[in-house]
Amino acid sequence: MNIPKSKTVKQESKKTVKKRKKNHLFQSVRGMADILPKNQSWWKAIFDVGWTVSELHDFRFIETPIVEQAGLFEAGVGAATDIVEKEMYVFKTKGGEKVALRPEGTAPVMRSYLEHHLGYFASPLKVFYYGPMFRYERPQKSRYREHHQWGFEIIGDSDAVYDVQIILVVLSFLKALKFKEPTLKINTIGCRICRPTYRDKLKEYYRYRKAKLCRDCVRRYDQNILRLLDCKQPECQKLRENAPIILDYLCSSCNNHFRSVLELVEDNNIAYVPDPYLVRGLDYYNKTVFEVFSSSLPEAALAGGGRYDYLSELLGGRPMPAVGSSSGLERIIEAMQAEDLTPPLKSKPKVFFIAIGDEAKKASLKFINELRSNGIQTLESLGKKSLGNQLKMADKFKARLAIIVGQREVFEGSAIVRDMKSGVQENIILEKLVEETKKRLK
Ligand SMILES: [Zn+2]
Ligand SMILES: [Zn+2]
Missing domain, CATH: 3.40.50.800 (Anticodon-binding domain)
Incomplete structure (x- = not known):
């Protein structure tokens, strides 16, 4: 695959490269970084805070393997997503099995839930995980091909209470790391019943405006039209100003659910911004979607999540409502540094x-x-x-x-x-x- 050279990553001069190569034979693979001892306090703070907050909110630890069958992500994340189409590390084992380095953590957790009948032990099941994820994308600032995530999942209940529990645990995590006012953006993307109507309306709207879209959006038009809404290109953002919004097309179940979520968010004094253009990149989401931003990185979410009631079925299970969220840890550390936060650690003498x-x-x-x-x-x-x-x-x-x-x-x-x-x-x-x-x- 031909990956264009990143402009944001500092390029080494020829002289330094020559000098370096003389000193040692190997270097880390492009887009993958070492976590160095000098950053110990940042990572320790995240792990300490992550464990404390997870237990406080009654989430249990789960760890799934880094390598899974590639089909898990093709079925779960969606074959027509960028992640599966372009960014997944896929290889054949010596036994001929097609496997992948996990690009995300939710599909593996659901796979484990189904495989071990975890719903039998807790209803709903509340779990957290952390670890490396792999995506073969263009390396740039705060985007690595190997990066670490912390995730929360609640599987087995469709009640809006659990959407808000996920939001609360994410906000607690960020607040315990001393982020001052994380901003919650929230939206709904409907369900199987109401989304097709909305999708048709979007197609209708964009059909005669296709020429003005960016190249990626022209491709998304056929594959995943909702993604047109979160395109960052100015020409696409301008175009969407008059685009229909999903709130006008929700079925009564989605409408009631979204209203309950917002009521609970308000009851719990969570500041939020409704964002009708917020969609998530993965196919398995439905109803509630949200992202959390810090003041220092308004372009890049510190956490994102939502409901994924269809994932279980996509993986061959019975219908099983679920909601979750994940955070990129490198990005969190970067935001903490940008905001001059110190790692909240109790230092021992x-x-x-x-x-x-x-x-x-x-x-x-x-x-x-x-x-x-x-x-x-x-x-x-x-x-x-x-x-x-x-x-x-x-x-x-x-x-x-x-x-x-x-x-x-x-x-x-x-x-x-x-x-x-x-x-x-x-x-x-x-x-x-x-x-x-x-x-x-x-
Ligand atoms: Zn609906
Ligand atoms: Zn675009």
Whole structure:
């Protein structure tokens, strides 16, 4: 496939590429990124907050494999979607089975629900998941070919209460990450009964305006006309201003459902913006669809979701109403950084262990292990030799105490405990080290 070179991704100069290639043979695959140690606090905050909020809202953990049968997504997500048509990583196993790296998490969760009869254990079933998703699309800022999502799904109930439970858990997740005022945009896309009428009306409207549409929309006109509404091209946005809106064509069931959702949203003091042009890219959605935006990234949703009452049937199950949502974690981190939010983490007091000389380095494990096995988070940089350099590291990692051992301390079976703020030092024998350290960390 011929993917055009991205303009937004910084290109390396020829010189740097040459230099890099001289140093090592391999680099990460285009569009896929390493999560580096320097970003530990961001990811840890997301996992901590994600688990806490999920449990608070009574969601259970589920994890499905990264590789699934390709047919699962063809049937569930829809063969005529960009995801399945162009962006899926599909390959044949040695056994000849056609499999895919999962491009999204909802179809696998429903597959698991049906396979393990999970509805038997909870009604409705409320689950959350997180992990990597894969889409072979043009790499650009905040869009990776491997990216991570956090998802919530409620399977087995059609009541509007559950649409709003999903919205509430997503908003709690974002608020716990300290996003100030996430904006909820909401719409309905109707059902099997009312959507065809609306689709016909749209076709009628756009039929004589096709020439003014962008190239993608001309293709979407036949395949998935609803997608014309969320095209970002200015010419298409202008054209849709007079397009019919679905609210005028809803059947009574969809109308009542949407009204109940909005009533509950208002009852729970959730600020929202009705957006008649909001549709979702995947085929399995019906009725409620929503997206949540932060002030810093008004173009890119932090979370999106909706109802998918037909997915079970598409996968060969019996009709099973469901609603869910997912969030791109790289994008959330980017938005947090853009808004100057710090990762909400409870930081534990740390000590930094410093060894001076080979004897001390050899003896260091005994000291460090004693501290760590007593629950004291102990950092070290034994590769650095001088006291000054090691103290600098202790400062950098904001250690409360430094525990310093030189040749003399090894011989005496003691250590110097130094308060990093005041600089006050004291010699403590090994037997009392844990006790005295804990006292000073309080
Ligand atoms: Zn309907
Ligand atoms: Zn367009």
